[in-house]
Amino acid sequence: MLQQHLAILPILIPLFAALLQLLPWGNRPQPKRRAIGLLASILTLIAAVALLVEVQQQDMLVYLLGNWDAPFGIVLMVDRLSALMMLITAVLALPVLIYGCYAEDNLGSHFQALYQFQIMGIMGAFATGDIFNLFVFFEVLLISSYALMMHGGGKFRVRATLHYVLLNLLGSALFLISIGVLYGVTGTLNMADMAVKIQSLTGDQAMLAKAGSLMLLIVFGLKAAILPLHFWLPQAYSTTTGVVAALFAIMTKVGVYSIIRVYSLIFGADANELALVAHDWLWIMGLLTLVAGAIGILAARDLRLMVAYLVVISVGTLVAAFSLSSAATTGATLFYLIHSTFITAALFLLADLMAFERGKTASRIVSGKKMANHSTYATFFLIGAIAIIGLPPLSGFVSKLMILESAAANGHNFWLWGAIIGATFVMLVAVTRAGSKMIWHTLSGKASEQSAPLGKRIALASLLSLTLLISIFANPIRQYTDAVADQLTDVDSYPVHVLKRAGGEHE
Incomplete structure (x- = not known):
């Protein structure tokens, strides 16, 4: 019975x-709220592990909400990519929540509930097989993120949150318009069914679908923080609390995931004149995002701001590598995604701890007094530096070498x-x-x-230990990411699983 509903448990x-x-x-x-949150995070992690194991055996799990057949009903579609992203989220959420339970959740109202709503929205975005419900789960995670970003208050957080909210409201409106365009030309919202219908479009309908796909690229580019839509991220991530910034390390990956999902499945290699419609744009924007992030970290005078720009660099690397449209680079890209999520989250927490113990100098990159736990x-x-830079022997080196x-x-x-x-x-x-x-350059005097x-x-x-574990288990992880890439390449298998297995008719 539990196995039957496994796909929806992480939500x-x-x-x-x-x-x-x-x-x-x-x-x-x-x-009591902390205990509930920790228990929920542990159970979510167990469910995500079980889901990954189940997907390895069955290739894909299809869950029909209300038992309505696809493509007419709402469907959850958990393949190897979805299971991987859900596991990354669950693994990240537990230590970050433990960190937050040490008085961080007292800085504002309902932190614990907002945290769980955020996880729910992220998990739903990874699991849904319906493009409209991708929008719905985006809104769930965004509404939670608005409140979490302001956690603790302060004028700088309010200003950064205001920019973040306004941009995402515009993005949400554009998301709805693009969904409406695609629905108008295909007559479906189910992503597997849309992938089938897209292949038969020609003439004006094909051009409308192309317009819809490029509007979606703007939306996902905003969520992922791709140049020139990245400017909200550095201020937003550097001004919020460390625990929220660490959780948000997975937020840009939701945008990257959506790009991979939509432009592999719906606009994949077999989509006729719409094949790989966004990849040329992704290639250029990915490289420029990488360059923009590199310039940003050179200019940063605050450790939190520098880590935020490191997130921008990781997004640029992911998008540029994925745009090469080969199974090998996609597999390597997903390996790098795992590494970059955990290491940037760890660096946000480290910057937060160092800022607390340094006193007035906080996280500014200037000489300050010795910290109480300086050696630690x-x-x-x-x-963290070895891992994020990409020096051997940690996961940053392994993942970059693979790419x-x-x-x-x-x-x-x-x-x-070169980039x-x-x-x-x-x-x-x-x-x-x-x-x-x-x-190293600490001021003299009492610590x-x-x-x-x-x-x-x-x-x-x-969190930091994960970079070592990823390096140790690099071979089995790479085998799994390669299997994910192979499944993404085989776009014809999705209608078979989602439509025929679910009971819908494949026209």
Whole structure:
């Protein structure tokens, strides 16, 4: 019975947890809300692991909401890519929530419930097989993110959140328009069914579908923070709290996932004149985003801002590599996505801890007094720097090497190699400068007496340890990401699973 509903569990668990956390719970509600949140995160992680195992055996799980046949009813479509993204989210959510349970959730109202609603929205976006419900889950995660971004208050957060809200409201309106255009020419919202209908479009209908696809690219580019739609991210991520910024490390990946899903499945290689309609744009924008991120980290004078630009670099790398349209580069891209999500989240938490213990100098890249846990943070910073720059032997080096090797047979490999290696050098300079100023060049005098809780340091250490685990288990992880890429390439299998297995008729 549980196995039958496995596809929807990662959505239902955080939903019910959030509803429970909104209850009054007496005079001291926070410990109970924390317990509910932690239990929900553990159960979500277990469900995500079980889902990944099940997908490896069955290739794809199709769940019909209300038992309405596809393409007429709402359907969840969990393939290898969806299962991978849901597992990444669940693995990230648990240590970040543990970190947040050490008084971070007291800075604003309903943090715990908003956190679970955010996880629900992200999980739903990864699982849905319906493009309109992709919009719905986008709105769920965005509404939660608006409140979370303002968590703790402050004029800088309010200003950054205002920009973020206005841009995403425009993006949501454009999303609806593009969905309406695609529905108008295909008569369906089911992504697998739309992939079939798109192939038969010609003339004016094909041009309308192309217009709809390019409007979707703008929407997903905004969510992923691709140049020139990236300018909201550095200020938004650097001004919010460390725990929220760490969770938001997966938010840009929702945009990247949507690009991979839509432009592999609906506008894939067999879509006639609409084949790979966005890939040329993705190639150019990916490289420019990578360059913009590299310039940003050189100009950054705050560690949090520098990490935000590192997120921009990771997005540029992902988009540029995916645009090469080969199974090998897509597999390597997904490996890099796993690495970049965890390491940027860890660096946001590290920047938050260092800012707390440095006192007035906070996270500014200037010399400050010695921190209470100086040696611990020096070690954490060294591990994080090696991983994010891409130096051996950690996951950053492994993932970048995979991308460069897979791109070697492609005509654009010169530009990709140059951009990635150039960005790596810039990252080496910028991160080394930050470490030298903040850790090695400390002011003389008494060390800070402000010591962060041990639980926060353990949560950060658990995230940083993932970069080593990814390196150790690089081969099985790469085998899985290659299998994901192969499944994405085989677009004809999706209508078979979603329409025929679900009971719908495939025209």
